[in-house]
Amino acid sequence: GKRKIHYLFEDGKEMAEEYDIKTGQLMSRKWREKNTLGGTGKWQVEVGEPTSPLLGALESELITESSSNPIFMRKDTLSSFQWRIRNLPYPKEVYSVSVEEEQRCCVIRTTNKKYYKKFSIPDLDRYHLPLDAAALSFTHANNTLIITYQKPKEILAAEEQLQKELKKIKAANSGDADCKTQ
Numbered sequence: 001g002k003r004k005i006h007y008l009f010e011d012g013k014e015m016a017e018e019y020d021i022k023t024g025q026l027m028s029r030k031w032r033e034k035n036t037l038g039g040t041g042k043w044q045v046e047v048g049e050p051t052s053p054l055l056g057a058l059e060s061e062l063i064t065e066s067s068s069n070p071i072f073m074r075k076d077t078l079s080s081f082q083w084r085i086r087n088l089p090y091p092k093e094v095y096s097v098s099v100e101e102e103q104r105c106c107v108i109r110t111t112n113k114k115y116y117k118k119f120s121i122p123d124l125d126r127y128h129l130p131l132d133a134a135a136l137s138f139t140h141a142n143n144t145l146i147i148t149y150q151k152p153k154e155i156l157a158a159e160e161q162l163q164k165e166l167k168k169i170k171a172a173n174s175g176d177a178d179c180k181t182q
Contacts, residue, residue, distance in 0.1 A: 041091040
């Protein structure tokens with residue numbers, strides 16, 4: 001039920017995206033670039049579930065972070081960018097979400113000074129679009145803070161064009177074969 005697309009850019013960066021076949025919705029986006037020695041680096045998750053440190057059992061140390069720590073992740077919808085922060089037990093009135101236009105980021109604050117987070121919206125940076133405070137909203141339910149930013153019409157149009165292009169691409173059903181480019 002997923003369609004995986006792998007991009008290789010001329011500057012050495014790689015991007016891997018997963019789309020739901022039925023809805024065409026972006027499920028995950030990861031970036032990777034070469035490290036200083038020319039080897040492949042680790043994947044940085046932009047959209048989707050963050051990679052669990054438990055998966056890399058050989059890399060994990062004896063000390064691990066608490067499972068009750070807040071978990072910050074992005075999960076987009078067709079019409080908006082959406083971030084979810086799990087394990088935040090405070091009521092909605094405690095949270096303040098704002099836009100810092102000069103720093104090109106959004107800021108989450110709590111009045112009890114228990115949580116603070118700055119995050120950017122890479123999609124807007126790629127299209128050189130300004131941040132709009134009116135497009136930002138948030139809600140809180142089940143110990144999860146959900147922040148929503150309505151996608152600008154330029155990004156909606158670009159995503160629609162991308163979906164048309166992706167439908168033209170023939171799927172390679174060879175599984176996770178190692179693809180080398182020349």
